[in-house]
Amino acid sequence: MAVVIDRALAPPSPSRPRTSSGQRAAHDHPLWFLIPALAVLTVFFVLPTVFNFVYAFTDWSSFKSSISFAGLENFRSLLSNGSLADALVVTMVYAALVAVFQNLFGLVLALLLERDTAVNRAVRVAFFVPVVMSALAVGYIFQALLKPEGALNQILGFLAGRTVEIAWLGSTTWTIVVVALVHAWKWMGLSMLIYLAGLKTINSEVIEAARIDGAGWWKTFLAIRFPLLAPAITFNVATALLGSMNGFDIVQATTAGGPGGSTELLNIWVFRTFGQGLFAQATTMSLVLFVAVTVLAFPVIRTLRRREDVL
Amino acid sequence: MNRFARLQPVAAVATALVLLGIPFWLVLVTAAKDQAQALNPTLALPERWQLLENLQAVFTDGRMLAALGGSLLVMVPSVLGVLILGSMASWILARRSSRWLAAVYALAISGIVLPPAVVTIVLLLRQLGLAGTATGMVGVYMGMYLSTVIFFVTGFVRTIPLELEEAARVDGASPWRVFARIILPLLRPVLATATILICLYIWNDVFYALFVIGGRIDTLPLNLYQVASSGLYLQNWHLVFAYIILMSLPLLLTFVVAQRRIISGITSGAVK
Numbered sequence: 001m002a003v004v005i006d007r008a009l010a011p012p013s014p015s016r017p018r019t020s021s022g023q024r025a026a027h028d029h030p031l032w033f034l035i036p037a038l039a040v041l042t043v044f045f046v047l048p049t050v051f052n053f054v055y056a057f058t059d060w061s062s063f064k065s066s067i068s069f070a071g072l073e074n075f076r077s078l079l080s081n082g083s084l085a086d087a088l089v090v091t092m093v094y095a096a097l098v099a100v101f102q103n104l105f106g107l108v109l110a111l112l113l114e115r116d117t118a119v120n121r122a123v124r125v126a127f128f129v130p131v132v133m134s135a136l137a138v139g140y141i142f143q144a145l146l147k148p149e150g151a152l153n154q155i156l157g158f159l160a161g162r163t164v165e166i167a168w169l170g171s172t173t174w175t176i177v178v179v180a181l182v183h184a185w186k187w188m189g190l191s192m193l194i195y196l197a198g199l200k201t202i203n204s205e206v207i208e209a210a211r212i213d214g215a216g217w218w219k220t221f222l223a224i225r226f227p228l229l230a231p232a233i234t235f236n237v238a239t240a241l242l243g244s245m246n247g248f249d250i251v252q253a254t255t256a257g258g259p260g261g262s263t264e265l266l267n268i269w270v271f272r273t274f275g276q277g278l279f280a281q282a283t284t285m286s287l288v289l290f291v292a293v294t295v296l297a298f299p300v301i302r303t304l305r306r307r308e309d310v311l
Numbered sequence: 312m313n314r315f316a317r318l319q320p321v322a323a324v325a326t327a328l329v330l331l332g333i334p335f336w337l338v339l340v341t342a343a344k345d346q347a348q349a350l351n352p353t354l355a356l357p358e359r360w361q362l363l364e365n366l367q368a369v370f371t372d373g374r375m376l377a378a379l380g381g382s383l384l385v386m387v388p389s390v391l392g393v394l395i396l397g398s399m400a401s402w403i404l405a406r407r408s409s410r411w412l413a414a415v416y417a418l419a420i421s422g423i424v425l426p427p428a429v430v431t432i433v434l435l436l437r438q439l440g441l442a443g444t445a446t447g448m449v450g451v452y453m454g455m456y457l458s459t460v461i462f463f464v465t466g467f468v469r470t471i472p473l474e475l476e477e478a479a480r481v482d483g484a485s486p487w488r489v490f491a492r493i494i495l496p497l498l499r500p501v502l503a504t505a506t507i508l509i510c511l512y513i514w515n516d517v518f519y520a521l522f523v524i525g526g527r528i529d530t531l532p533l534n535l536y537q538v539a540s541s542g543l544y545l546q547n548w549h550l551v552f553a554y555i556i557l558m559s560l561p562l563l564l565t566f567v568v569a570q571r572r573i574i575s576g577i578t579s580g581a582v583k
Contacts, residue, residue, distance in 0.1 A: 037400035044454025051431035134515040144352040248518040
């Protein structure tokens, strides 16, 4: 808001004569400044991505010394043995669960810790500690916590007054939910901060007006504050989706893809298959991830860029 | 409202104790137990506190110093590289406009969203003779995080008045001099934010490191992965957690010192 107003009030910058602007730009802001960054991006980002589209159609593996064209063979075998569909579905379900949990926890924490008191400031900082920690370390902590004879069952047993031995990481149906909760636990501090920043931008007079009109806390939240949080929600959902689609560390440290492959994300599949020397198949699955993210990402980028224009 | 105001601090602290206190307590007490007692990690207090002994054991037997060196070896050049190259490119991308440059900008920031082609990166590094080297890893990290820097810095440069550059240019300063003396110092806040974010990513990265330098160069997360997944250590929760405490300390200390800056930096990118 403030930026938009500032810009509107600022005097228009003197426009340069059109004729020499190209030459002046070339002299003042030479294009060779772009070259080092573009060189690194081309070699280490663009080229491997292009290779991805090439080597997915070869028989590259550690068992053969030569690489030859194999057409759609990799896709055919990955489709027929079901691993492509499995890994893709697991990744999508995981991403959706993480997006929901991470935003729910982040929003509830932001609302709980909204007032600017000393206690709240300290608690906010504490919730940011998992964000700073290594995701692999977080995974190992929860692997220990969620063991059948581990600490969580110990607590539940104490509360229930009998022995509890739930295998949190041993269910082919529910473990993916548990692991998504762990992922959300690690990142909820970040979502919380972004929601807090979003809540702060809401004009307090609007809230005050609603209150005078007799709206309670819940009604004010649903009718006014939640809709005004839209930019924060967009950002949080986008980052949660992208982060979990590219997920590896937390799942590798808690279940390593198990039980029975029910939490095997695309990246875990790629890592395992690469380790077995089946490089072409790993490349194919990496390409699947690339395409899946691209299909989801374009709307996301468009939203981000639209917001950039507003600021 | 009044009742909420009185109960809120209690609720806040209770939430933190349950959600954060339990996992962190588990880490602390387990890291202080002996092997027999840590076999099944519970919340019980250790019979005898041997936290320091365990930390020492991990530090000396776990090749931690070498891993710390490896982490710094790949992180420092990557971060310096993306900051300098990214700022140079962003200055031009922010100041000049053409359809061609708009396409370059879109390509340059696409890495924020698009995942790196991790398998073919390995192939490419082999062809370049950089497989398993720190140089290769630095190149891969730079390729991944240049987009973040370019996105943040280009937006920031656009807010710097062109008049500041013009004044120096009238005095006959070359583009390089204008960039180094005028632009770069003004970028300090946004570069600080980018530094924090990228250090966080690289320091904690294990996925890309496993592909590129796994087994050749140790970093802290790679070493943790080996310590935790090798059969020798499989049930040694006291050592795994001692390792986690030690490896988290540098980031936690940085976080405590620069907490305000980190939090405002990270949120400034998202919502304004």
